[in-house]
Amino acid sequence: MAYWLFKSEPEVFGWDDLIAKGDAGEEWDGVRNYQARNNMRSMAVGDRGFFYHSRSGLEIVGIVEVCAAAHQDSTTDDDRWDCVDVRAVKPFAQPVTLKAIKADPRLAEMSLVKSMRLSVQPVTDAEWAIVCELGATDPSV
DNA sequence: GCCAACGTTGGC
């Protein structure tokens, strides 16, 4: 299983909005960046990701699961743009702030630190475990 | 194919 990180502005589409979608989840649409799109094309159903609140919040708030592989983004007719569907798995007991991530030398190579603007990012197995630990949340459940 | 101009993202 691969791990990812999805960024969204909470005022536009936040964690609570995804929770409200239930088990069916929601299209991760609106991505208009090739690298982010390519990351979504690499995803498999069952892959997990972090949900990060950008611009305000600035913290990882929970764990999501990919529930549909990449397909046409329904918000555009342009066939260059695909997206996956994601659903909420569970919130972090303790949100992990960007500040905390930057303060942890083990996370210095995270895309969140290195490629600040990329909206859909890969996360390594090691980073996944460390962030879940910081979030006081057991990732296996 | 280069690179300047432009638009967008996102931390502060």
Add this chain to the structure above:
DNA sequence: GCCAACGTTGGC
């Protein structure tokens, strides 16, 4: 709200 970083566009 500002502005730095960075991706994209388009003229040459």
